[in-house]
Structure formats: C-alpha cells, structure tokens
Amino acid sequence: MIPASRAHRRRIRPRVPRSLLTLCVAIQLALVAVSPGGTSASAAVPAAPRIYVTNQLDDTVSVIDGGTHRVIATVRVGVSPAELAASADGRSVYIANTGSDTVSVLDTADSAIARTIRLPRASKPIGLAVSPDGRSLYTADGGADRVSVLSTRTRRVVASVRVGTQPVSVAVAPDGRRVYVANSGSDDVSVIGARTRRVIRTTPTGRFPSGVAVTPDGTSVYVTNELSGVTVIDAASGTVQARLGEPSPFSVAMSPTGDRAYVTDLGLGNLTVIDTRTHQVAAVVGVGPIGTDPFTARAAGDAIYVANQGANTLSIIDPSTFMATATVATGTSPYGIAVVPAPPTSR
Template identity: 55%
Template sequence: MGVGIGLLLASGLLPASASPVSAPSAVVSPAAGGHVYVTNQLDNTVSVIDVRTNKVVATVPVGMAPEGVAVAPDGRHAYIAANGSAEVSVLDTRTNRVTASVPVGKDPSGVELSPDGRFLYVANGGSDSVSVLDTRTNRVTASVPVGTSPVSVAVSRDGAAAYVADSGSSSVSVIDTRTRRTVRVLPGGRSPVGVTVAPDGRSIYVADEVAASVSVVGTRTGTVTATVPVGEGPFDVALGPDGRSAYVAVLGPGKVAVIDTRGHRVSGTVSVGPPGTDPFNVAVTSGAVYVTQQGAGTLAVIDPKTLKVVTTVTVGSSPYGVAVSP
C-alpha cells in the first residue's frame, strides 16, 4: 500500500498539534522479547524501544516511507518495507544500522518471515505481487503474482502457506511456499487489509476495513465461518501466542477490539485514544499488546490480562508497523 493510499485510509496521519503525553509506565512482562521496532512512515525512520523500560533507545534512518516490519527468529535482523523507495531495509539489531537495501516490487507494505527465518515475504501493493527474499543472501529469489493491491501477508506456523490480503480484489491469495505459486483464492470481504493465521492453520482472520468486521475463513473449506463486527475501519489483526484471542486495530473510534476466537465474538475493547488517534498495526506477545497510533505519533502498550493501556510511548511521525524481537 502506497503512502498516498495510507493517507486516504486513515484520517489525520500527521501527529496532533498537542504533544502526546506518556502515561505512567507500568510493569509489563518482557518475556517475549527485548526490543520493539516501530516504523515511522513520514520520518523515514525506525524507533527501537526497550521492552523493560518502554523507552526509545535508538532512532534509525531507513528507506523512504517505511511500513511493515518483521524481526528474525534469532533477533539479529529486522526487515522493513520501504514503501516509498521500493525496497526492503535490512537492519542489524546489534548495531542499529541498515546493512543492506534490497529492491523489491512497487509500493511494498506488509512483510512476514517464514518460521525458520530463511525467507521474507513482501506484499507489493503497486505491483500486485509478493517478493520472496532469501535472508541468507539478501536477494529476491521469486516474485509471485497475487490479487490487486496486496497490503499484508501472514505465514502459517508450519511454513507451508502464505496468505495475502488483496485489498483491491476483495480476496486472500494463498501461496504454496514450496512451489512459490498462488494455488488458491479465498474470500476476503469487501476490502481485506490485515490477515493472520490460527496456530493450527485451519483458519485465517481477515480485517475488512470497509465492512467494519473481521472474517474468519476456513483454510480447508475456503468458506467464511464467522463474521465479527468490530467497528469502523479495522486495519490490522493479530493473534495472541495461544490463539485464544485476536486483537484488532480499529481506526475510526480509536480502539482495539478483542475477539474470543472460540466463540467468535468481541469479548472486550480497549480505548487507546479519541477519534483521530488512528490505531493502525498490532503486535502481540505473552506479556503485552503493542499498537501503533498514526494520528498521535505514539505506541500504546496494553496489558492483555487487564486490557488496560499501561503506557504510551512517543515515537516518530505517523508510526505504521510494529514488531517485537523474539
């Protein structure tokens, strides 16, 4: 998704005139990682946050208009989709320096690594394709045609399939990661923009921005098994480690909706700010839920047990993607 499209999708991408005030920091378990990485779309930077202190410890220049971000399983590299420069910036997390810039398709947005970290899948919104990047060589080894305007990509835990939210063709493309071909097309609602895979691989959760809902789609049957209304403008969906809850960033009302995946219903909501805060992307660990807020220039940190915002971290201008080191 291009930076222009991102501006149209969410109102008020520029930070509010008043400086955001950080809430008092509370203790959140850092069990699932040491650092959080946030892409700042209008600053061309990535903010690096220490999960123990919830403080920004580095701000790293990357490619133009960075969007999606993924961290390698060994934590040594982060991969950033630079939408404006049609490349992936490879960040060495030990030095906080970009060590490679890999050309991909046009308008790269969402990125996801294979479970073993060997391959990075990049959704190219302007090329209607997914680039497959070999992380050992930092070279693109395949370009897979998918639907129109792909925004995000998710890989199953067994690494066998990659699911691509094609916002322009109302579908989810399924890539066989062995053959590197699109082998199926699943229903995605009216405008699918976010997708995640259940731990058992039997279903996917698709955020439909226009329909204001999340669709649950069976990966074997290819049918929608449930549709969960969440509010105006859901843009991203992420599952907790145990798969029992799905967390949805809902742009319009400035909230995160929590879906009980067993009952397929909203079991709770978390207000992260007023309308215009624009919660955008979500990353979930066992101890925290991290939500970028484009309109506020902040990262909200939510305790998944209490569903309370425990702190708000000021980052760069128009934060987009978020990922946590393992």
C-alpha cells in the first residue's frame, strides 16, 4: 500500500496485505613481476564496492562500504524511497521517491543529491531500471498506471507509456530492446518496445505480481507473484515456461552469470535459489526468523545482498556456500538495493 501522508506512513506494498561472504571483495596482493633488469610492475587490484539501500520510513539512503560493511553515509532523499538503480558509468544512483513523486539523483563521488527530478503529480514511482546503454531511465509509476521514460542526459521525462494497473517493478532486457513491467493490480506483465515506447504484449502471470527480472541471455523473464508463486515466461513467445509455488515471493534478482534466480520470501525469512536451466528450486537459504521479511535482493560480484524490512538490516550472503557473512544495520524499513563497483586501484 502506498502511504497517504507522513502521519500515517506504511511500507509500500502491492495492493495485497502482507500475508554477502561479506562482499569481502578480496583485495589481492599485487602480483609483482621481476624483469631481468630488476624492475617490477604493479597490477591493478579491485577495490570494495559501495552498496546503496533505501530506508522507506526514514526518507534516507544508507551508503555501505562493501569491504568493511559499515554505513559510511546516510543521505536524505524524498518521501518514501523505494527502488533505486545505478547509472551505467556508476557515477549516479537514481532513487524513486514514492511519496513525493520525484526521482533523486545521488552523486556517488560525494554521496550528495545532485538533482531532484519531478514527475507528474500522483505518479508514485516505485520501480526503477536503467537501459544497458545508460541513456534511458524507466520508472514504474504505481499511482498512475504508467511507465515514465527519462533521459539520463537531460534528466527530464521524454515519454509516458500506459501499462497495466499499479505497476511496481520494471526490468530491461540485456539488449535494451524490451522493457518488462510487473502490474500488481492487473495480474500481468506489460512488454514495452524501447524504440517505439509502446506496449507490444501483455502476459497474464499470477496473483499480484511484484517483481520482474530478465536472464542475462534475454531468453527468460522471471516474475514473482506475491500470492501465487513464481512465473517463468519465454521472452520470445510470451508463453509461460514454468510455474513455481513459492510462498509469498516478493522480488527476484539474477546472478551475474544467469544460472540462478534469487527470490525473497516475505515473512518467512528465506531466500529461495532457482536453477534457471531447469526452472527448479535449487536451495532455500534462511536469512532470519519469521518476521525478518526479506524484501529485495541483488546479486553482484561475489555476494548476494538482501534487504530485510522487518529486521531493518542488510544481509550479505556468499553465493558459493549460501552462508551469511555479514549483517548490516540500516535505517527503518529498507527497500531497494543498488551495488556500484569501485574502480580498480594500483598498488
């Protein structure tokens, strides 16, 4: 439910009731090659990424160091921030502020808000996605039954596409040609042609779709339906490939290699791992006790990140062992996650 006022703020949900091995990016010692003349060369080593988490009831974003797992900044944004997405170059993070009909643009260099983009009144943006070329930003406007298309260069709305009822999540195909929108109010997914900016297909899913993600090869679309499990759609034909009866799934994220889909299960405190080759459950990872409320997941590098709304924490899970390697305290009611890799440094 979308909050009506600050005095009676509630967590953003679809219209239904509730029913990271620490990203310890191992900074390797530089390999030193000794030449016959006695000189040495230093190699570039990766630095720790930054993790950005929206705190829905605090109107803030927590900035977390991926190496130390400490909150290094807390940034004030708009009202009821939900999803966020990083720019293609990692210089900006975009935040959808549902309660103030805005998108905040955070400069990752100094963790400051560089600009606030205003959407039409009652847009209530929830989901966000950036095109692979970095030129377009898509917002799922849950209050207006549309997707807004913004230019990341001008930071202005350049198009508006009517979709199903109460869109809450949006994902872009790896080739950038199609945009997928989960419509929680009409139990379907809208497929938008990125060039024409028109809906080219609508696929029924399950009850109250709330999350959508595309496999890295672009062949399958995974949709979480909060009251009826997970639907897997063939991207080419639009037909349903598989249905999994997961309890109260809310969001879905793909592994970087595309072999796994990670699904958060509301209330139960679990993260379900799906093998994308077989469309079967490969593992169930306990994140916390009932009430932990895993809400959103992201997978990047050597870690899976899970925002736990009920516990006000971020779990960092090792994808090779499925063991939690760190738990970071966030603000109140964490929602969205974005991971921005740090540029390599020389040693």
